[in-house]
Structure formats: C-alpha cells, structure tokens
Amino acid sequence: MSDQPGPQTKKPFLYVVVCAAGIAGDVHELITAAQRANWDVGVVATPQGLGFIDAAAVEARTGYPIRSAWRAPGDPRPLPPPDAIAVAPATFNTINKWAAGISDTLAVGILCEAYGLGIPTAVLPHLNSAQAAHPAYRLSLDRLRGMGVMIGSYEPHSPEAGGGAGRFRWEEALELLTPRLSAQA
Template identity: 65%
Template structure:
C-alpha cells in the first residue's frame, strides 16, 4: 500500500536522503530514486567513498537534480536540504557495523549517526552475503539499530561471491517502511 507523502509545513515535498554503499546492486539505485519521485518525494544521494564506484554519479545527479555527496564540505552550505527521512540502500556489512558502533569516519556515516539525534526516520535495506550475515556482530548490530528506531528491511542474504540477486532487491521497501512514520510526523 502506498501512502502519499504530504508536503511538509513549508509546502515543499518531503526530502529523502538515499545513502548508497559499496554493493553490487548499487548500480540500480535509480529504481529507488524513481519510485520515491513517483511517490512525490524530492531525493538527494549521499554515497560512501567506495560506493561511488558502484553507480554512475552523473546519471544520479541528472535524475535527482542535486549533486551526489560523498565527502565533507570545507565551507558553505550543503547543496542538499535537511532530510525528512533517510533510506540506506543498499547497506553494506561495513556500514551497518560502523553505524551501530557510532563510527563517523565518512560523510555517509556522519549523516546516519546524526539522524538518531535529530529523530530523522531512517530505514536500512541490507545487502550482504550469507557469510557476512552469519557474523554475530552483524546480527547484534542490526538489533542495536532496530533498538535505536531504525526501520530494518529484509533481504535474503546471497551466497558469497555470487554477486547477489540484484533482481530480487526490493528498493521500494525503504519507502514502504518510511512513509507511515513520516506521515505521522506531519
């Protein structure tokens, strides 16, 4: 069920940050961007430094109308407005574990760590191998994030070195998780 996103108090569309990690499926992030735009969101993308190598930033910038961010600003204002919600899709093993530990060594992780303190609704769609998903720290850290209010999407972990099942990655699940929470906040 799609719940239309209501404009925020300023009359503007809600703004979604999509945080993209270094995962094979990241090249299809346009699916999430397009789905969000069809549901009346504006979208900006923040990538982990390694995540930049997994999709075409120029294509994403043309699709969103905003520059892809991956590093800290040295001066000036952010080219992206503050987010009404954040979708971490796809989320790597590394990002999930660092985020839960409060490590803020990249712009993407800094945004995610700050989201907790600003009460920004955040959903995560993990994309990990079976071997990574079996690691006790990963399971513990997903539980930690859930306890912090992060909405956790499900994905069947893929066999190591298989490249995953990109066609079965449900990009829209991030929106399905976020929209009811954002609607309640408006």
C-alpha cells in the same frame, strides 16, 4: 513566476545513502519510485560507493550533486536537510560502523546524527550469508532496531550467487518510511 514549490507545497526530502554493493548501480529504481511518490531526493554515497554508481546520471535524475566528502567550514550545504533517510544498498561494513557510532565517512556521520535528530531512517541491507553469519552483524541490527531504524526484509544471498539482485526490493525503503512519516504529520 518561480518553478520552485512554495512553502505550502514543499515536497519532503529523502536522502538515499548508497554503499559499495554490486547492486548500487540500480539506485535509480529507488530514486524514481521516491520521485513518483512526491519526494525530492538527494544521494549521499560512501567513498567506495561512488565507484558503483553512474554519478552523472544520478545527479541528472535528482537535480542535486552527490555528497560523499565532508564540506569545508563555510561552504554552502548542497542538499536541504532530510525529512527521512533510506540506506540502500547497505553493506556489512556500513551497518556495523553505523551501529558502533564510527563516523569516519560523511555517509556514516549523517546516519549517526540522524538518530539524535529524530530523522526516520530505513535500511535495506545487501550482503552475503557468510558476512551475515558474523556475530557483529546481528548485534548491529539489534542496536539499529533499538535506535528506531526500520530494517528491510532482504535475506542475505549465497556468497557465490551473484549478489541476489533479483530479490532486492528498492521500494521497500519507501514502504517502511511512509507509515512513520504519516504518523508524524
């Protein structure tokens, strides 16, 4: 008998896109919360984001390899297709590239395609107030909202404040996604 769930009991699959922010090392908090909420989880990291997480621990926790680079044509897909995507933490760079459609990394490419595929996506920005003051950031958030992306409530931290990790609510990604997925069911 297989330990894999059957078609009737298949868990929804969540992609967690991780960017290069100081709090990225705590992504296990979102992974654990998602698994407790009956999600299977796979992680896609930006190339720079890989350096901010414990890859071996994340892979052991999810049971899947972390994706960061494009796969070669004909190579198998290491992750199932996502039912939803959570971008956490999302950096200034990723938010602006995604909104502009600049698909120069696997992570941003997946996000750009998610819109066309209708995949529910939540983003939890994590950036400082100096970055958030740049006019491109607000325009990017407006564009993402217009695309149906759900945006978390985190308020940018002071550039000298040490990153605002204590105010970052990882579980907010699931709070944003759950009503959208329930409406689709």
